[in-house]
Amino acid sequence: MSSLESTTQTRAENLAQDNQVIRVEAVSKLFRTPSEGAIRALQDISLNVPYGEFVTVVGPSGCGKSTLIKLIAGFSAPSSGRILYQGDEVRGLNTRVGYVPQESKLFPWLTVEENVGFGLDSKRFPRPERERQVNYFIKLAGLTGFEKYYPAQLSGGMSKRASIMRALAYEPPVILMDEPFGPLDAQTRMVLQDELLKIWEQKRQTIVFVTHDLVEAVALADRVVVMTHRPGKIKDIIDVPMARPRNIFEIHRQEGFDEAYGRLWNIFRHELKLRSH
Amino acid sequence: MSKDVSHEHSEIGSAQDQDDVALKREAGFNLRGLRITLLRFGIVGGFLLLWQIASGRWIEPFLISSPSRIFASLITGFQSGDLLQHTWVTFTEIAIGFPAGAITGIALGYWFGRSRVLAEIFEPIIIALNGIPRTALAPLFIVWLGIGIWSKVGVVFLLTFFLNFFNTYTGMRQMDQEYVDLARLMRVRGLKLTFRVILPAISPYVFTGIRTSIPFSVIGAIVGEFIAATEGVGFFIRLSAGIFRTADVFVGIIVLMFMVIIMDRIAGMVEKRVLRWQAQSEHVGVQG
Numbered sequence: 001m002s003s004l005e006s007t008t009q010t011r012a013e014n015l016a017q018d019n020q021v022i023r024v025e026a027v028s029k030l031f032r033t034p035s036e037g038a039i040r041a042l043q044d045i046s047l048n049v050p051y052g053e054f055v056t057v058v059g060p061s062g063c064g065k066s067t068l069i070k071l072i073a074g075f076s077a078p079s080s081g082r083i084l085y086q087g088d089e090v091r092g093l094n095t096r097v098g099y100v101p102q103e104s105k106l107f108p109w110l111t112v113e114e115n116v117g118f119g120l121d122s123k124r125f126p127r128p129e130r131e132r133q134v135n136y137f138i139k140l141a142g143l144t145g146f147e148k149y150y151p152a153q154l155s156g157g158m159s160k161r162a163s164i165m166r167a168l169a170y171e172p173p174v175i176l177m178d179e180p181f182g183p184l185d186a187q188t189r190m191v192l193q194d195e196l197l198k199i200w201e202q203k204r205q206t207i208v209f210v211t212h213d214l215v216e217a218v219a220l221a222d223r224v225v226v227m228t229h230r231p232g233k234i235k236d237i238i239d240v241p242m243a244r245p246r247n248i249f250e251i252h253r254q255e256g257f258d259e260a261y262g263r264l265w266n267i268f269r270h271e272l273k274l275r276s277h
Numbered sequence: 278m279s280k281d282v283s284h285e286h287s288e289i290g291s292a293q294d295q296d297d298v299a300l301k302r303e304a305g306f307n308l309r310g311l312r313i314t315l316l317r318f319g320i321v322g323g324f325l326l327l328w329q330i331a332s333g334r335w336i337e338p339f340l341i342s343s344p345s346r347i348f349a350s351l352i353t354g355f356q357s358g359d360l361l362q363h364t365w366v367t368f369t370e371i372a373i374g375f376p377a378g379a380i381t382g383i384a385l386g387y388w389f390g391r392s393r394v395l396a397e398i399f400e401p402i403i404i405a406l407n408g409i410p411r412t413a414l415a416p417l418f419i420v421w422l423g424i425g426i427w428s429k430v431g432v433v434f435l436l437t438f439f440l441n442f443f444n445t446y447t448g449m450r451q452m453d454q455e456y457v458d459l460a461r462l463m464r465v466r467g468l469k470l471t472f473r474v475i476l477p478a479i480s481p482y483v484f485t486g487i488r489t490s491i492p493f494s495v496i497g498a499i500v501g502e503f504i505a506a507t508e509g510v511g512f513f514i515r516l517s518a519g520i521f522r523t524a525d526v527f528v529g530i531i532v533l534m535f536m537v538i539i540m541d542r543i544a545g546m547v548e549k550r551v552l553r554w555q556a557q558s559e560h561v562g563v564q565g
Contacts, residue, residue, distance in 0.1 A: 075458055095464045105455055109477035109554045118473075119463035150554040170463065 020084075021174055021206050022049040022072060027081035029067055040231035041067045045081070047225060047234065049206060051173070056209045057225045058217035058264070060271070064232025065210045066102070069176040072208065073099045085174075098167035098175040102182060104159035106151040112162050113138060113147040119170035137165040140199060157188040161195070168199065174206040181216070193220060194248040201245055214268065218242075218260045219251045226267050235271075238263050342523040350524040351531065360513065364532055367498050367510040370426050371536070374433025375494040379487055381434075382441025386486075387475070389442075390449020407443070411435050412500045419505045429501035429509065436497040440490035441483075448482025449475075481555070484548045491540045495533055 029042040041064040049055050057065045071078050072085070074094035083090045085097070098119075106115045117134040125133055138144055141161040151159050160180060167175050181189045197220060200207060211217050217224045224238045242256040251257055325344045332343035354360030389396045415432045422428035452475070460474045476483070502511025510529050517525035 073462060093458070093461050095462060097462070099459065099462050101455060101459065105459060107456060107460075107474065107477070109480070110473070118460070118465070121464060152554065 019050050020048040021051045021086060022047070022208070023084040024048070024068070024072070025082050025084065027068075027071065027078040027083060029064065029071065029076075030079045042071075042078075043231040043233050045232070045234055047237075049174075049208060051206055052204045054200060054207045054209065054220055054222045055225060056211055056217040056221040056223075057227060058211055058214060059227030059232065060229050060268075061212055063227045063229050065212075065227050066178050067232070068227075069099075069178055069208055069210055073097055073176055096172060096174070098170070098172035100164050100167045100175065100177040100180045102178045102180070104151070104156075104163035106159055106163055106166065108151050111148050111150055112143055112154070115151065115162055116141075116165045116169050118166055121170075125170075133169055137169045141165045141195070156184055157192065160184060160188075160192060164192075164196065168203070168205075171203075172205070174208070177207065177209045179210050179212065181211075181213075189216075190248055196220070197244075197246060197248065214261065214264050215251070218257060218264060219246065219248055224260070224264060226264065228271060236263075236267055339521050339523055342527055346524040347527045347531070350522075350528045354525065354528055360528065360532070363508055363510050363513040363529075364536075366426060366508045367429075367495075367502065367533075368536070370429040370498045370501070370509065371433055371494050371540075373426075374430040374497065375437050375490070375540075377430075378434040378437025378494070379441045379490060382438040382443075382486065382490075383445045383483055385438075386442045386445025386449060387471075387479075389446050390452075390479075391475075396446075403442070407439055411439065412496070415497075415500050415504055418501065424505040424507065426509075429498050429506070432501040433494045433497040436493040437490045440493060441486040444482050444486025444489070445479060448479030451482070452478045480551060484544070484552065488541060488544050488548070491544060492537050495537050495540075499533065 024045055024047040027045045031039045031041055033039055059065045072083055074090045074092055085094055113134050116137050117130055120130050120133060181192055218240055221240050226235045228235045238260055240260045242254055329344050332338050332341055418428040418431040422431050456474055456478055460470055499511035502509040503515050506512040510532055514526050514529035
């Protein structure tokens with residue numbers, strides 16, 4: 001499977017448009033199931049993400065939000081529509097993004113440092129640079145002292161951090177995160193959200209972050225993409241004009257939080273009513 | 278963040294305490310383990326004693342021999358160098374056929390697992406071939422490769438190959454595909470993908486294949502030697518049975534038993550080393 005091929009005539013035109021790193025154009029995705037026939041997971045999704053933006057995608061479970069970032073990562077192809085990444089249509093695996101899966105999915109047979117350094121290829125990162133890079137990210141994740149540990153010896157929060165560092169270490173311009181803090185307890189979650197924002201404020205990569213937690217969606221994002229239940233459609237996109245750096249631990253007191261959260265909740269309250277009738 | 282790191286360290290501390298508790302409990306287990314070992318020796322010893330007494334009194338010695346006769350035959354067999362030669366021949370057949378069969382099986386299982394087309398074409402054929410009782414093919418190998426060691430190497434190879442192939446191929450199908458996708462997303466391909474991701478991911482299956490095929494490799498060599506041979510432990514057993522030297526039959530069986538045990542131990546040691554990421558996860562482990 002060859003990864004990315006560009007259609008040359010459209011490339012220049014795509015690049016000329018603006019500084020969007022991801023362009024999702026009228027994408028739908030159908031899944032065939034043996035019991036229910038074809039299921040429409042995504043319907044007519046259009047979304048642009050500019051460089052350096054922190055976008056969260058929020059919606060009820062089963063709304064296709066994970067499917068959306070899997071399509072951006074190129075794990076599967078859209079049924080209709082297309083996705084452009086840096087002006088090229090995504091065909092096959094998109095090796096120019098980083099991806100943090102729902103479970104940590106660290107390679108259990110590699111140590112923490114081998115996992116974090118896994119994506120560093122020897123051409124771009126010869127040995128000394130590689131070591132420096134791995135050490136830097138291990139320190140950033142607060143995993144110093146655990147370099148030689150295997151994933152099975154780590155706590156849930158620690159594996160999560162290592163998993164995020166594995167995606168950050170080779171410095172892809174875009175990182176896709178699929179409910180990375182999902183199964184963690186509330187405190188660990190907040191600590192990791194705080195760490196993620198600190199790292200992002202230094203590096204300013206583009207992050208597309210999928211979550212079902214409304215507070216998390218608002219607290220982290222520049223923009224929140226709100227999706228509705230099946231078939232997954234974009235209901236609204238909310239700007240979060242809160243100042244940065246943000247204090248995750250007292251996010252409720254920050255100016256702008258209430259307003260953004262209120263708007264988000266209004267949408268979901270409406271959704272809940274619709275579904276209960 | 279530093280606050281959090283110290284938190285993690287305190288978790289290690291508590292794990293240390295738990296380890297101490299576990300060690301104390303283990304001491305208790307050792308006492309229990311000792312009792313079990315004693316009981317085990319008692320049962321085996323009792324059986325051998327009963328055998329010794331029964332032989333000659335209740336049952337003809339040429340039918341069941343006796344532990345003392347077997348031990349004496351074992352000593353004289355190795356002293357004369359005769360038995361050593363037979364053992365060496367059988368060992369050689371296995372030492373060639375087993376690694377060759379295992380490596381070919383693992384390689385082909387891996388290859389089939391990677392290529393959907395290959396798997397679709399050959400899977401039913403291989404399953405059909407697997408339905409053949411493979412030891413039934415041993416006479417053919419004698420016809421093809423003669424009565425020397427190579428026909429036995431062939432049978433050993435065949436038995437080892439299929440078990441390793443099936444286990445590796447099952448591993449390839451059961452493997453969590455997300456590991457491969459993640460690695461490929463990180464632009465990892467070729468040898469690194471094979472040796473750093475796929476083979477480790479399927480290694481538990483590969484080792485199951487290797488370890489289950491060990492006794493079968495010995496069976497392969499013996500069956501080959503039963504059919505037609507001029508030396509080897511299988512030949513020695515058949516010859517001894519033919520002239521009612523029952524003690525020597527048991528000597529041959531004991532030699533084979535130790536061969537299997539030693540091979541299994543070696544494989545077990547390698548497995549423990551290669552799969553240490555798994556083993557450690559059971560023993561140590563940080564809670565939280």
